[in-house]
Amino acid sequence: MTQRSIIPFGPQHPVLPEPIHLDLVVEDETVVEAIPSIGFVHRGLESLVAKKDFQEFVYVAERICGICSFIHGMTYCHGVEQIMEIEVPPRAQYLRTIWSELSRIHSHLLWLGLTADAFGFESLFMHSWRLREKVLDIIEATTGGRVIFGSCKVGGVRRDIENAALRTIAATLQDYAKEYREIGGVFLEDLTVKRRLCGVGVLSGEDALQLGAVGPMLRASGVAQDMRLLKYAAYGEIDFSPVTAAEGDSYARCSVRVREIFQSVGIIRQCAEKIPDGAIETKVAGLPDGEFYARTEQPRGEVIYYVKANGTKNLERLRVRTPTFANIPAMLKVMPGCQLADVPVLVLTIDPCISCTER
Amino acid sequence: MIEPQDLRETTLERLIGEVQEFRDAGYRLVQIGATRTEGFEINYSFDRDLKFVNLKIKIADNSVEIPSISGVYWNAFLYENEIHDLFGLKIRNIKIDYRGTFYKVAKPAAFAEKPAAPAARKRAAKPAAGTEVSET
Numbered sequence: 001m002t003q004r005s006i007i008p009f010g011p012q013h014p015v016l017p018e019p020i021h022l023d024l025v026v027e028d029e030t031v032v033e034a035i036p037s038i039g040f041v042h043r044g045l046e047s048l049v050a051k052k053d054f055q056e057f058v059y060v061a062e063r064i065c066g067i068c069s070f071i072h073g074m075t076y077c078h079g080v081e082q083i084m085e086i087e088v089p090p091r092a093q094y095l096r097t098i099w100s101e102l103s104r105i106h107s108h109l110l111w112l113g114l115t116a117d118a119f120g121f122e123s124l125f126m127h128s129w130r131l132r133e134k135v136l137d138i139i140e141a142t143t144g145g146r147v148i149f150g151s152c153k154v155g156g157v158r159r160d161i162e163n164a165a166l167r168t169i170a171a172t173l174q175d176y177a178k179e180y181r182e183i184g185g186v187f188l189e190d191l192t193v194k195r196r197l198c199g200v201g202v203l204s205g206e207d208a209l210q211l212g213a214v215g216p217m218l219r220a221s222g223v224a225q226d227m228r229l230l231k232y233a234a235y236g237e238i239d240f241s242p243v244t245a246a247e248g249d250s251y252a253r254c255s256v257r258v259r260e261i262f263q264s265v266g267i268i269r270q271c272a273e274k275i276p277d278g279a280i281e282t283k284v285a286g287l288p289d290g291e292f293y294a295r296t297e298q299p300r301g302e303v304i305y306y307v308k309a310n311g312t313k314n315l316e317r318l319r320v321r322t323p324t325f326a327n328i329p330a331m332l333k334v335m336p337g338c339q340l341a342d343v344p345v346l347v348l349t350i351d352p353c354i355s356c357t358e359r
Numbered sequence: 360m361i362e363p364q365d366l367r368e369t370t371l372e373r374l375i376g377e378v379q380e381f382r383d384a385g386y387r388l389v390q391i392g393a394t395r396t397e398g399f400e401i402n403y404s405f406d407r408d409l410k411f412v413n414l415k416i417k418i419a420d421n422s423v424e425i426p427s428i429s430g431v432y433w434n435a436f437l438y439e440n441e442i443h444d445l446f447g448l449k450i451r452n453i454k455i456d457y458r459g460t461f462y463k464v465a466k467p468a469a470f471a472e473k474p475a476a477p478a479a480r481k482r483a484a485k486p487a488a489g490t491e492v493s494e495t
Contacts, residue, residue, distance in 0.1 A: 035455070037457075037460075037461075038461070038462070039444070039461055039462030039463045039464070040463055042462045042463070042464055044464070044469060044470075046470075047470060082361055209385075209387050210387070210432070210433075210434075211433065211434050212388050212389065212432070212434045225408075225409070227409075229409060230362050230409060232362075291366075293362075293364060293404065293411065293413065294362075295362065304389065304390055304404070306392055306394075306402065308394060316396075317394040317395070319394070319402075321389070321392065325437065326389075326390070326434075328437060329433065329434035329436075
């Protein structure tokens with residue numbers, strides 16, 4: 001007779017750098033249901049808008065996450081700029097796009113390494129992170145920081161990158177893509193990787209949409225939705241289309257992220273070719289009054305910043321909906337029927353960022 | 360490019376019916392968020408093919424019961440538990456109701472308090488004339 005038990009997974013677990021807990025209801029080795037608990041490290045950062053000047057708050061927004069920090073700051077700035085009708089100079093928009101894509105590359109490489117570690121491929125983990133270091137070096141050379149850039153501000157950006165340096169970065173990344181192709185090929189072709197990912201945690205496109213999934217989780221189920229198509233920053237002048245896969249399993253989610261790194265390299269190359277000369281910031285005058293929903297595409301998917309201002313230097317409300325929060329229901333949907341040993345990989349395939357979620 | 364903002368207002372009574380219409384039309388639930396105003400505002404955001412629509416309801420205080428939309432969009436249970444824990448709002452019939460244990464916060468319903476205006480905060484922080492300020 002089948003025995004039903006509840007196995008706690010997390011909040012401390014070898015594959016989880018941050019705390020999330022699942023109560024796994026299992027019959028023998030098969031998961032029947034998963035019930036999540038979060039909120040172990042909730043920081044209440046949203047409420048700080050009532051205490052910080054709206055221009056100073058960019059620093060707090062960037063610290064919501066230590067991986068996609070730049071895009072958090074940029075999305076916040078985008079929301080405030082729309083309320084105040086500030087026109088950001090084109091050069092600043094291109095620089096924002098370049099730093100966003102560098103963030104995407106290093107975030108995906110972080111995820112690839114962690115996933116390789118989760119399914120026991122240690123050397124692949126090390127190679128993924130070795131390549132990530134090279135991207136972090138570019139970020140450090142252009143912003144002065146490795147994960148917290150501090151380069152975005154309301155009205156533009158704080159730092160410029162010389163055109164010659166941009167061309168060098170684009171050329172470096174082209175060489176880098178050749179080196180990365182070898183690592184990406186292991187993720188896509190290696191038999192042991194496929195055995196751990198193919199057919200595991202299948203999510204249909206219809207379910208992904210109904211459960212509110214975003215980012216690679218949604219695109220790996222065949223839905224070509226990418227917030228960069230909203231043409232914020234310089235994306236309206238860049239030629240790209242969303243990377244998708246049809247299978248909806250863990251391999252498809254890995255495949256989307258592997259291919260998005262090549263796409264990001266291509267976007268940075270286009271930016272280096274097209275970036276116009278000119279100012280990098282617009283002077284901010286007045287105080288914000290109004291409300292706006294800013295949506296951008298983080299490495300993990302769509303992030304939303306709801307900004308509400310009342311004509312004072314402090315915002316009335318900031319609400320941040322992070323992609324990991326949106327992907328939790330889809331993760332719960334793919335758990336039933338999987339084997340207990342697959343749970344760490346399945347949790348990782350949404351690329352969970354609890355720091356964002358516990359903003 | 361500025362994303363068009365379609366912000367609509369509705370009532371508690373019409374909420375479930377309108378949310379069902381979004382579901383029937385193939386919209387994805389993007390988020391639910393609350394804002395402390397004189398009372399409370401609850402925003403329900405939807406998206407279909409990058410068309411963003413936001414539905415807003417206003418309630419006077421936290422004694423008002425809000426119907427859960429988790430019967431229409433199952434994933435709403437996360438947002439509704441979050442609103443309950445941070446704002447202390449009552450939401451009935453949530454599909455998975457954590458009953459206040461979703462967030463392990465030091466202070467229940469910490470976001471329910473209406474923040475003081477900056478000027479009022481400065482006045483509260485400034486000691487009155489003649490008051491001794493001890494250094495610790």
